[in-house]
Amino acid sequence: MSKSACGECWKTLLAWLSRLLLVWIAFFSAGVALxxxxxxxxxxxxxxxxxxxxxxxxxxxxxxxxxxxxxESPDDVKGDIYALLDYPFPTVSKALNAPDNWCxxxxxxxxxxxxxxxxxxxxxxxxxxxxKKTPQPVEDAYPLEFVYRAVAATPNYLKIRLxxxxxxxxxxxxxxxxxxxxxxxxxxxLHLTYSFGYGLAARLALKSYLATIGRGKVGFTVSGxxxxxxxxxxxxxxxxxxxxxxxYYLAIDAYLGASATPPPPAAPASPADLVHRHRALSASIA
Numbered sequence: 001m002s003k004s005a006c007g008e009c010w011k012t013l014l015a016w017l018s019r020l021l022l023v024w025i026a027f028f029s030a031g032v033a034l035x036x037x038x039x040x041x042x043x044x045x046x047x048x049x050x051x052x053x054x055x056x057x058x059x060x061x062x063x064x065x066x067x068x069x070x071x072e073s074p075d076d077v078k079g080d081i082y083a084l085l086d087y088p089f090p091t092v093s094k095a096l097n098a099p100d101n102w103c104x105x106x107x108x109x110x111x112x113x114x115x116x117x118x119x120x121x122x123x124x125x126x127x128x129x130x131x132k133k134t135p136q137p138v139e140d141a142y143p144l145e146f147v148y149r150a151v152a153a154t155p156n157y158l159k160i161r162l163x164x165x166x167x168x169x170x171x172x173x174x175x176x177x178x179x180x181x182x183x184x185x186x187x188x189x190l191h192l193t194y195s196f197g198y199g200l201a202a203r204l205a206l207k208s209y210l211a212t213i214g215r216g217k218v219g220f221t222v223s224g225x226x227x228x229x230x231x232x233x234x235x236x237x238x239x240x241x242x243x244x245x246x247x248y249y250l251a252i253d254a255y256l257g258a259s260a261t262p263p264p265p266a267a268p269a270s271p272a273d274l275v276h277r278h279r280a281l282s283a284s285i286a
């Protein structure tokens with residue numbers, strides 16, 4: 001090979017290596033910049049959600065500042081409640097950042113038969129028994145073990161999680177998650193999530209229940225209108241999770257109302273009050 005040909009080869013190789021080096025530098029710089037970009041704090045995300053829900057909190061069928069969403073997938077179902085509470089954030093945080101107090105909340109749920117908080121070497125667990133809405137011996141209740149975790153507890157943000165690996169009818173991954181932040185006028189904005197998962201067997205068992213004993217149960221979300229123009233409410237798994245999410249929210253609100261000093265400006269609506277306002281749920285939350 002001639003000297004001129006070799007020179008051209010070297011020039012081509014050097015040019016290629018230079019371009020490769022520039023690409024590598026650009027990629028590395030972008031990666032560093034991306035890694036250096038801080039994630040948005042959870043409190044800021046929740047505050048943004050509060051702002052985005054302003055209209056729904058002001059105008060809704062619940063006659064209180066509350067918004068409810070739900071979703072269903074082949075593997076799980078979830079209900080989200082967003083609400084303004086007439087209690088200052090320190091009061092809410094102190095009341096709900098305690099396992100024993102969560103038992104006081106849980107026992108207000110109509111299906112809860114007992115609740116006891118225990119603290120071991122590794123975890124704090126709420127031992128909960130759930131059963132029918134009617135009177136039932138405690139020993140006949142289904143036992144759930146909720147692992148309690150205070151994920152965050154700062155002067156401006158609270159996050160509590162309760163997780164149970166197994167539930168009734170073969171369900172799994174039951175989760176109650178609460179987030180709260182202080183907002184205007186000494187109030188607290190709350191986001192409560194209730195969700196659970198299921199496999200094929202559990203899904204079939206739940207569908208059988210909803211087609212028989214639970215066939216008249218509906219949720220809060222309007223899914224359509226009948227021939228007379230009356231609202232029709234979501235049924236099935238979403239209806240189920242919406243009712244339970246609402247029950248837990250009402251339990252929290254009732255507990256805060258009972259423990260608040262001084263009491264809130266207006267007494268919180270009881271489950272019976274809510275039933276009268278939403279006749280479609282009279283058989284579900286009464």
